[in-house]
Amino acid sequence: MFQIKxxxxxxxxxxxxxxxxxxxxxxxxWYVVFQDKEDESHYGIGECAPIPDLSFEYNARYAGRLxxxxxxxxxxxxxxxxxxxxxxxxxxxxETAMWHYRQRSWQLWGSTPFSRGKEGITINGLVWxxxxxxxxxxxxxxxxxxxxxxxxxxxxxxxxRELDLxxxxxxxxxxxxxxxxxxxxxxxxxxxVMDKLHQLAELDIHSIEQPIQDGQxxxxxxLCAASPLPVALxxxxxxxxxxxxxxxxxxIIRPQYIILKPSLHGGITGCExxxxxxxxxxxxxxxxxxxxxxxxxxxxxxxxxxxxNTLPQGLGTGTLYTNNIPIPLEIRGEQLWxxxxxxxxxxxxxxxxxx
Numbered sequence: 001m002f003q004i005k006x007x008x009x010x011x012x013x014x015x016x017x018x019x020x021x022x023x024x025x026x027x028x029x030w031y032v033v034f035q036d037k038e039d040e041s042h043y044g045i046g047e048c049a050p051i052p053d054l055s056f057e058y059n060a061r062y063a064g065r066l067x068x069x070x071x072x073x074x075x076x077x078x079x080x081x082x083x084x085x086x087x088x089x090x091x092x093x094x095e096t097a098m099w100h101y102r103q104r105s106w107q108l109w110g111s112t113p114f115s116r117g118k119e120g121i122t123i124n125g126l127v128w129x130x131x132x133x134x135x136x137x138x139x140x141x142x143x144x145x146x147x148x149x150x151x152x153x154x155x156x157x158x159x160x161r162e163l164d165l166x167x168x169x170x171x172x173x174x175x176x177x178x179x180x181x182x183x184x185x186x187x188x189x190x191x192x193v194m195d196k197l198h199q200l201a202e203l204d205i206h207s208i209e210q211p212i213q214d215g216q217x218x219x220x221x222x223l224c225a226a227s228p229l230p231v232a233l234x235x236x237x238x239x240x241x242x243x244x245x246x247x248x249x250x251x252i253i254r255p256q257y258i259i260l261k262p263s264l265h266g267g268i269t270g271c272e273x274x275x276x277x278x279x280x281x282x283x284x285x286x287x288x289x290x291x292x293x294x295x296x297x298x299x300x301x302x303x304x305x306x307x308x309n310t311l312p313q314g315l316g317t318g319t320l321y322t323n324n325i326p327i328p329l330e331i332r333g334e335q336l337w338x339x340x341x342x343x344x345x346x347x348x349x350x351x352x353x354x355x
Contacts, residue, residue, distance in 0.1 A: 034101040044101025047296035048093035091267035096299035114305035120335030124149040129156035146333035149179040149312035155187035175204035186213035201228035230256035288314030294327040
């Protein structure tokens with residue numbers, strides 16, 4: 001029998017993180033700790049990390065709703081998928097805490113080469129929004145550290161200036177040497193998006209995430225069919241919670257890629273539904289974290305490692321915070337590594353500081 005404790009925590013960014021939705025200096029998360037009532041050494045930790053203005057279930061009542069759901073989960077001693085489909089970040093926290101509780105190990109999904117510390121997961125290097133100089137500094141740093149897949153968030157400045165950054169990379173590295181991804185976060189207008197896609201295609205861009213705002217299924221379908229470069233869906237997946245709805249959307253839009261973020265797209269369970277539907281239609285996918293601390297990042301990485309997916313994943317956000325949880329995850333070159341022999345947080349000692 002387990003009981004659940006909720007520990008709120010505010011993660012502090014090393015430097016303000018600029019996105020299309022504003023500038024973040026902190027990120028409020030909630031850790032859920034499953035504790036065996038008779039054995040204090042038996043516990044499991046998960047992370048609920050909604051993103052303001054993006055997570056559709058997040059509002060002023062989030063903390064109260066989390067407490068109610070945890071109480072129900074304690075009473076029935078299982079996770080109620082029917083209830084939690086509507087709360088993806090809470091589902092992600094509870095289901096990964098349950099896996100940790102059952103496994104009694106931070107190697108949550110069995111013994112993969114990644115969880116044994118024998119292989120790393122190749123990831124993309126992320127260039128955050130900023131002015132031209134700041135983004136150029138990030139690009140040069142990532143290239144010098146060995147990243148061969150670079151993802152730029154675009155929309156923070158003029159499109160011509162963003163093209164200059166991409167041309168800088170392409171003037172030095174071919175598409176075989178460095179893969180370029182861009183994320184528009186829905187910032188392009190449908191009326192002129194095709195012209196921008198053609199300009200990007202000239203630079204051998206691997207893919208563009210969410211070129212127009214989500215919810216425009218017909219327009220997005222036309223883009224995916226006619227675009228000179230592959231389109232990846234991201235925000236489009238948010239709020240589509242039932243398997244039938246997921247298949248319907250993919251059948252209508254037919255993207256080349258989808259990007260799976262468990263905290264936003266239905267937890268681990270919901271993301272597996274997305275990936276299964278996508279594979280049946282010949283749609284490729286990769287996994288991305290969404291500003292979680294190392295608790296959530298480890299859960300996503302451990303799960304991601306169970307698939308034979310050779311695309312670079314988006315799992316590098318664990319280095320963003322000054323007060324991250326010290327799980328032994330490390331970026332070496334362009335890969336994320338896990339050290340099973342490293343130092344892990346102790347529930348009774350480390351997390352008591354956040355009560």
